Amino acid sequence: MDSMTFVLFGATGDLAKRKIFPALYNLFLDEKLAPNFSIVGSGRSPMEQEEFSEYVEQSLKTFSRREDNDSRMKEFLSFIRYMAVDVTQKDEYAQLLDLVTSREKELNLPENRLFYLSVAPQFFDVIASNIQQSGLGSTKGWKRLIIEKPFGHDLPSARELNAKLSKSFEEEEIYRIDHYLGKPMVQNLEAIEFANPILQALWNKRHIANVQITASEIVGVEERAGYYDNSGAIRDMIQNHMLQMMMLTAMHIPEKVSANGIREEKKKVMEALRPLNPENINTDVIRGQYSSGEIKGEKVIGYIDEPGIERTSKNDTFIAARLWVDNEMWEGVPFYLRTGKRMTEKSTRIVIEFKDPLRGVYKDEAGNALPNLLTIEINPNAGVSLQLNSKNLLNEGKVEPINVMFYSNEENVPEAYELLIHDALLGDPTFFAHWNEVELAWKWVQPILDAFEADTAPLHHYKAGSMGPEASDKLLAENGFKWW
Ligand SMILES: NC(=O)C1=CN([C@@H]2O[C@H](COP(=O)(O)OP(=O)(O)OC[C@H]3O[C@@H](n4cnc5c(N)ncnc54)[C@H](OP(=O)(O)O)[C@@H]3O)[C@@H](O)[C@H]2O)C=CC1
Numbered sequence: 001m002d003s004m005t006f007v008l009f010g011a012t013g014d015l016a017k018r019k020i021f022p023a024l025y026n027l028f029l030d031e032k033l034a035p036n037f038s039i040v041g042s043g044r045s046p047m048e049q050e051e052f053s054e055y056v057e058q059s060l061k062t063f064s065r066r067e068d069n070d071s072r073m074k075e076f077l078s079f080i081r082y083m084a085v086d087v088t089q090k091d092e093y094a095q096l097l098d099l100v101t102s103r104e105k106e107l108n109l110p111e112n113r114l115f116y117l118s119v120a121p122q123f124f125d126v127i128a129s130n131i132q133q134s135g136l137g138s139t140k141g142w143k144r145l146i147i148e149k150p151f152g153h154d155l156p157s158a159r160e161l162n163a164k165l166s167k168s169f170e171e172e173e174i175y176r177i178d179h180y181l182g183k184p185m186v187q188n189l190e191a192i193e194f195a196n197p198i199l200q201a202l203w204n205k206r207h208i209a210n211v212q213i214t215a216s217e218i219v220g221v222e223e224r225a226g227y228y229d230n231s232g233a234i235r236d237m238i239q240n241h242m243l244q245m246m247m248l249t250a251m252h253i254p255e256k257v258s259a260n261g262i263r264e265e266k267k268k269v270m271e272a273l274r275p276l277n278p279e280n281i282n283t284d285v286i287r288g289q290y291s292s293g294e295i296k297g298e299k300v301i302g303y304i305d306e307p308g309i310e311r312t313s314k315n316d317t318f319i320a321a322r323l324w325v326d327n328e329m330w331e332g333v334p335f336y337l338r339t340g341k342r343m344t345e346k347s348t349r350i351v352i353e354f355k356d357p358l359r360g361v362y363k364d365e366a367g368n369a370l371p372n373l374l375t376i377e378i379n380p381n382a383g384v385s386l387q388l389n390s391k392n393l394l395n396e397g398k399v400e401p402i403n404v405m406f407y408s409n410e411e412n413v414p415e416a417y418e419l420l421i422h423d424a425l426l427g428d429p430t431f432f433a434h435w436n437e438v439e440l441a442w443k444w445v446q447p448i449l450d451a452f453e454a455d456t457a458p459l460h461h462y463k464a465g466s467m468g469p470e471a472s473d474k475l476l477a478e479n480g481f482k483w484w
């Protein structure tokens with residue numbers, strides 16, 4: 001691991017407090033940072049160094065998964081400095097550069113600089129440009145930029161943003177965080193698919209009937225009305241997390257299992273995705289919005305009654321979609337995506353339903369087919385289970401499904417942000433979204449955004465606490481399937 005300076009813009013914000021400082025601290029405790037490093041935090045608010053150290057200490061005590069260790073915490077805090085900078089003011093970057101270089105000299109650090117923009121997206125381009133123009137980006141070592149989603153609001157704005165960032169950073173220097181790519185089970189997908197010859201042999205249209213990717217949430221819009229009502233589930237979850245999981249599930253084994261190999265295969269999946277048009281949007285995409293209901297015994301209000309939401313809002317809090325990957329490997333196999341707020345349970349999972357060549361021979365007591373299912377549980381549980389069929393001798397030898405299960409119950413598994421920050425420090429982009437993927441994802445999603453904007457797609461209401469509108473079940477029933 002290289003010694004470096006971690007420059008954090010937005011150091012006084014929510015993400016820094018809840019995720020970034022705890023992740024850095026956990027990496028420090030696990031000796032995954034170089035012995036010598038510098039962290040320079042910056043926010044808009046003026047703060048004395050001591051006050052900032054106390055603020056970070058509080059964040060670590062509240063959000064780090066590790067037990068308190070006063071001396072190690074003090075040591076970690078000694079690496080951190082704070083400076084208030086208004087990121088829109090070009091001339092303020094000179095002082096930041098002075099602080100960064102003086103710490104580099106003091107600690108004898110090479111000029112390796114990682115810039116993490118944990119700020120609102122409208123600042124991404126101005127910060128990248130000011131980093132470059134102020135000399136902060138003119139290093140003798142490496143420089144890298146981490147940005148958070150949302151990466152654009154639609155295809156044109158994403159392209160515009162990328163063009164601006166590209167003036168200051170090369171594609172290889174940009175690390176676009178999609179926190180789902182940091183989830184241990186998502187990182188494990190490639191191994192599940194390719195390191196198991198049994199599954200690898202079956203991972204194609206000959207053996208797989210359909211693929212279902214669900215990310216259901218219990219929470220509603222929370223305190224994010226301003227953001228969410230302008231984004232909806234389509235921008236918030238589908239364009240990024242859901243399509244990323246789909247790419248990883250559908251990709252072909254790369255010739256070389258490397259960052260470039262994997263990213264190339266993911267890109268091919270997106271290129272093979274059947275484009276949407278005004279006709280198939282209405283048959284293949286379900287837009288939903290929650291109305292009032294009950295979750296775990298508690299009554300909850302409908303979306304349009306939430307504080308900050310207009311009563312006329314047609315925003316999508318639920319999306320189900322049927323996708324077709326038109327390539328040799330997946331021709332004719334539907335991929336179903338489903339995500340929403342205020343659903344029955346919090347669960348992110350991928351279910352692979354295998355074909356049943358003996359369709360009809362074995363059925364359950366109600367006459368339903370018993371497909372083999374491979375379920376990859378991502379969140380909140382991490383595990384894999386395989387549904388097989390077996391004779392139950394205690395039930396007159398009837399064929400019944402049994403589950404072969406593995407659940408990861410390791411304690412202290414690194415969190416997504418730890419894994420991702422560690423990778424970025426190592427210069428490993430495997431689990432970051434390449435611009436190609438981001439652009440192709442926006443390209444696929446854009447006709448849906450247009451249809452929602454023009455209000456040509458129906459809005460289906462679903463009861464809070466359900467698994468979405470009926471139309472979402474019909475989407476699968478049309479092909480003879482059901483959600484698992
Ligand atoms: N919070 C989360 O869980 C998640 C956040 N994200 C993304 O991460 C990014 C940060 O989010 P979050 O931490 O929640 O946002 P916050 O609003 O909590 O924090 C914003 C930060 O930006 C700083 N800031 C605002 N304006 C300026 C300015 N003109 N000059 C310098 N600094 C400024 C603030 O400084 P100050 O406080 O001093 O005013 C603060 O440190 C966003 O892109 C968000 O979409 C992504 C996933 C999850």
Ligand SMILES: O=C1O[C@H](COP(=O)(O)O)[C@@H](O)[C@H](O)[C@H]1O
Nearest residue numbers: 179215217219236237241348379
């Ligand atoms: O990016 C986002 O993800 C969360 C869900 O993440 P998870 O790790 O809890 O599954 C979602 O609630 C939020 O709206 C979205 O912005």
